[in-house]
Amino acid sequence: MCGIVGAIAERNVVEILLEGLRRLEYRGYDSAGVALLSNNGDYSQVRRTGKVNELANAIDAKNGMGNVGIAHTRWATHGGVTENNAHPHVSKDRISVVHNGIIENYQALREELKAQGYSIDTDTDTETIAHTVHSLLATSGSLLAAVQNAVKKFHGAYGTVVMDREDPSRLIVARSGSPLVIGLGIGENFIASDQMALLPVTRRFIYLEEGDVAEITRREVKIYDAYGQPVERGVVESNINHDAGDKGGYRHYMLKEIYEQPTVVRNGLQGRINDSGLVSGIFGEGADELLAKVKHVQIIACGTSYHAGMTARYWLEQYANVSCNVEIASEFRYRKSVVHPNSLLLTISQSGETADTLAALRLAKELGYMASLTVCNVESSSLVRESDMAFMTKAGAEIGVASTKAFTTQLTAFLLLTIALGEKNGMSAADKEMILSGLHSLPSKIEETLTLAKSIEVLAEEFSDKNHSLFLGRGEQYPIAMEGALKLKEISYIHAEAYASGELKHGPLALIDEKMPVIVVAPNNELLEKLKSNVEEVRARGGIMYVFADKNANFKSDETMRVINVPNCNEAIAPIVYTLPLQLLSYYVALIKGTDVDQPRNLAKSVTVE
Numbered sequence: 001m002c003g004i005v006g007a008i009a010e011r012n013v014v015e016i017l018l019e020g021l022r023r024l025e026y027r028g029y030d031s032a033g034v035a036l037l038s039n040n041g042d043y044s045q046v047r048r049t050g051k052v053n054e055l056a057n058a059i060d061a062k063n064g065m066g067n068v069g070i071a072h073t074r075w076a077t078h079g080g081v082t083e084n085n086a087h088p089h090v091s092k093d094r095i096s097v098v099h100n101g102i103i104e105n106y107q108a109l110r111e112e113l114k115a116q117g118y119s120i121d122t123d124t125d126t127e128t129i130a131h132t133v134h135s136l137l138a139t140s141g142s143l144l145a146a147v148q149n150a151v152k153k154f155h156g157a158y159g160t161v162v163m164d165r166e167d168p169s170r171l172i173v174a175r176s177g178s179p180l181v182i183g184l185g186i187g188e189n190f191i192a193s194d195q196m197a198l199l200p201v202t203r204r205f206i207y208l209e210e211g212d213v214a215e216i217t218r219r220e221v222k223i224y225d226a227y228g229q230p231v232e233r234g235v236v237e238s239n240i241n242h243d244a245g246d247k248g249g250y251r252h253y254m255l256k257e258i259y260e261q262p263t264v265v266r267n268g269l270q271g272r273i274n275d276s277g278l279v280s281g282i283f284g285e286g287a288d289e290l291l292a293k294v295k296h297v298q299i300i301a302c303g304t305s306y307h308a309g310m311t312a313r314y315w316l317e318q319y320a321n322v323s324c325n326v327e328i329a330s331e332f333r334y335r336k337s338v339v340h341p342n343s344l345l346l347t348i349s350q351s352g353e354t355a356d357t358l359a360a361l362r363l364a365k366e367l368g369y370m371a372s373l374t375v376c377n378v379e380s381s382s383l384v385r386e387s388d389m390a391f392m393t394k395a396g397a398e399i400g401v402a403s404t405k406a407f408t409t410q411l412t413a414f415l416l417l418t419i420a421l422g423e424k425n426g427m428s429a430a431d432k433e434m435i436l437s438g439l440h441s442l443p444s445k446i447e448e449t450l451t452l453a454k455s456i457e458v459l460a461e462e463f464s465d466k467n468h469s470l471f472l473g474r475g476e477q478y479p480i481a482m483e484g485a486l487k488l489k490e491i492s493y494i495h496a497e498a499y500a501s502g503e504l505k506h507g508p509l510a511l512i513d514e515k516m517p518v519i520v521v522a523p524n525n526e527l528l529e530k531l532k533s534n535v536e537e538v539r540a541r542g543g544i545m546y547v548f549a550d551k552n553a554n555f556k557s558d559e560t561m562r563v564i565n566v567p568n569c570n571e572a573i574a575p576i577v578y579t580l581p582l583q584l585l586s587y588y589v590a591l592i593k594g595t596d597v598d599q600p601r602n603l604a605k606s607v608t609v610e
């Protein structure tokens, strides 16, 4: 999604802005731009479609100087990918604006602005922000007041930074629905949509809250809430590693993140389990009392996080005896739903900023859920701040657009939650012991499973000329099949569908022929015999299968079936372990196909618009 960087300093800020944009590149974008203003009033603006390097190459001594500046990477929502639609957008050669989010009433605003004599020169909704601020400047008395008045007219979501060419001493920022963070320097200050952009220049951050408008000068940050009242927002010291954005010798972030899984899962368990169970208080202060009352869990998430939620449902019902529903956030937020008594609203998100998930949480608060818990990877995110309880997955920065380590750490978190809820709801000692011993062995099982990479790389060759594929799993491996299919389609652009294999005969069998590879996830569990029958159904119709199976499941490679043996592991952690070969498969298929693995086409990392 779009990225914002802004800076106000005594020094030239152009490199700070460009480095900030580069650090946001992973989020996905199609064009970029920068506007710079010098203390002597000189102004320059450069915009380019394509990568940030295209923009950097277009900047030279003449247009690359400014003590204050704003910059943006755009992921098109309104209007095509053109230089003219790239930000910053300017009104009357005076007000320059960068914006994340969507101004939903932009058509009505355009008409209003046209009637006032403004010409509309782009296809974007953002242009209306620039003109609206400009139109209110004369009557408002200051840029701050003009922005405060302007935001009252906007419906939708915005994180925006506004610069006045006639005043190089301040930037005004406003946030509603799209995240913005202020970075504090010494005699200089910064702004970004993600703290990652600012790590080279500061570790001290202020996270703006919904409705906040702030005035940022070199020495001061003044924040006003949605009612225009001055407010203090706390300063947070970030402990994110400056190098979190490096590939660390790997060819792609995705591969690095796949190989980080043993470490991050270990980190996520450290201090949270011991030999006899969970360490108390791991879900936060007061959480144990709240969780003790939970009788139903409603899970809300999108994409990969939704697949984690689907897996969690199997665990919560099977082991913890707690009923559970799982729903995609964009559906949940727009339909009438029934709230069960003592219901916990559980959101799952890597970024903590996914617009639909956040909106679903806000809706749920009105619906009367007993409490909300988020399982999230970003401590400073809106979901963490707005939920009653937060459980951090500790996966570290995930840069590859295709989620990998975020997913396995989410699943690890759900095994902990299963124990926490199960202990209050009659979980058997044997199940608790099985999950616990699985968790203790998990980091080393992940390590062992990653050694399959070479044989999976060879297997991937067979997919490079395929256009379609089917993924099959049963029980808690069905969501893992779904996640495998999502990974493959995201980064290799091969059409992939996942089915619970018992469902094959109800339709999808019609698709089977030698051109449709069928990927089967087959751990040695109580559904194995059923799964084997489904495999025979495919074989009888000439399908070619790729089976990821436990050695004891006794699948043998032959002319219709390639079998990769996955290390033996206990039932509880099998969904996590079987995820890894599917991640590796999609990575190597994408590599062979030569796609942009870390930034697949049309996708963005953090989906902060609806």
Ligand code: F6R
Binding pocket: 302, 303, 304, 305, 306, 348, 349, 350, 351, 352, 353, 354, 357, 401, 402, 403, 404, 486, 490, 605, 606, 607
């Ligand atoms: C897939 C992927 C997306 C995200 C989804 C939700 O690889 O990354 O499907 O899982 O956009 O994002 P979060 O988890 O940040 O809410």
